[in-house]
Amino acid sequence: MSGQVRCQDLLASLSDYVDGVLDEALCREIEAHMAACPNCRVVVDTLRKTIYLYHQMSKEPATLPSVVQERLYRMLHLDDYRKL
Amino acid sequence: MDEASVISLEALKQGDRQEFARLVDLYAGQVYRLALKMLNDPLDAEDVLQNTFLKALQSIDTFEGRSSLSTWLYRIAANEALMLLRRQRSEVSLGDSSSDDDHDDEYTPREFTDWCCLPEEEFLTAESRQALDDAIQKLPEKLRIVFVLRDIEGLSIEETSRVLGLSEAAVKTRLLRARLHLRNTLSFYFRERVAERKS
Numbered sequence: 001m002s003g004q005v006r007c008q009d010l011l012a013s014l015s016d017y018v019d020g021v022l023d024e025a026l027c028r029e030i031e032a033h034m035a036a037c038p039n040c041r042v043v044v045d046t047l048r049k050t051i052y053l054y055h056q057m058s059k060e061p062a063t064l065p066s067v068v069q070e071r072l073y074r075m076l077h078l079d080d081y082r083k084l
Numbered sequence: 085m086d087e088a089s090v091i092s093l094e095a096l097k098q099g100d101r102q103e104f105a106r107l108v109d110l111y112a113g114q115v116y117r118l119a120l121k122m123l124n125d126p127l128d129a130e131d132v133l134q135n136t137f138l139k140a141l142q143s144i145d146t147f148e149g150r151s152s153l154s155t156w157l158y159r160i161a162a163n164e165a166l167m168l169l170r171r172q173r174s175e176v177s178l179g180d181s182s183s184d185d186d187h188d189d190e191y192t193p194r195e196f197t198d199w200c201c202l203p204e205e206e207f208l209t210a211e212s213r214q215a216l217d218d219a220i221q222k223l224p225e226k227l228r229i230v231f232v233l234r235d236i237e238g239l240s241i242e243e244t245s246r247v248l249g250l251s252e253a254a255v256k257t258r259l260l261r262a263r264l265h266l267r268n269t270l271s272f273y274f275r276e277r278v279a280e281r282k283s
């Protein structure tokens with residue numbers, strides 16, 4: 001890809017771009033395109049925010065409700081080993 | 085996570101109950117969350133949780149240790165969740181395959197409201213959190229499982245591809261589609277919040 005990046009091309013590289021694993025030359029092309037294309041800038045910003053919001057969700061500790069834990073241990077015959 | 089220092093595969097294979105209990109302690113929460121995000125139903129998620137560890141217990145003998153224990157457990161859990169979804173679908177809608185079709189317009193950006201600048205508390209309301217959960221349920225299953233593993237459970241592209249037995253290129257394609265799909269859904273939701281604040 002050389003010269004101008006079109007909106008469609010940008011879309012294909014978007015995951016790599018927001019994950020920070022896109023090569024530098026492509027990043028610069030994307031940034032140049034975003035400076036001239038407000039819609040793509042919004043897409044990138046809101047995509048980042050979307051991923052961020054779900055990451056926040058995943059930061060909450062993954063704990064089992066205690067009844068679910070109890071039933072799991074009973075089913076596996078592990079009651080004796082259950083931590084309090 | 086450095087599971088090697090925590091869990092002894094040797095002990096697991098010898099049927100050490102204490103060690104199996106530690107494996108359960110370590111991963112049950114993550115398996116349950118994965119199932120809950122995939123199925124959106126606590127009882128179904130519990131089924132997947134129980135079946136995952138039951139199968140793990142039954143097949144630990146044949147686990148060769150080529151992948152990590154967590155990858156192996158995630159693979160069992162992902163398969164259990166997808167199987168349950170498939171079974172439910174064939175019960176509910178005989179012959180209706182539309183739920184898993186790829187519609188290109190779901191990925192093409194259609195909404196260009198910039199909602200990033202909403203105040204932080206707007207994203208923390210119960211209603212917004214529900215909107216996030218609902219948006220995941222709108223994803224086709226094939227995309228949902230990739231998104232949940234990569235962006236919620238935090239697996240790498242490589243780990244996700246190993247869990248699902250897909251190429252890394254396929255994982256990347258599905259992840260991109262899932263993210264764009266979610267961005268569209270959330271944009272329609274948060275657009276209203278932006279409008280409310282302006283009025």
Ligand SMILES: [Zn+2]
Nearest residue numbers: 006007037040
């Ligand atoms: Zn553009």
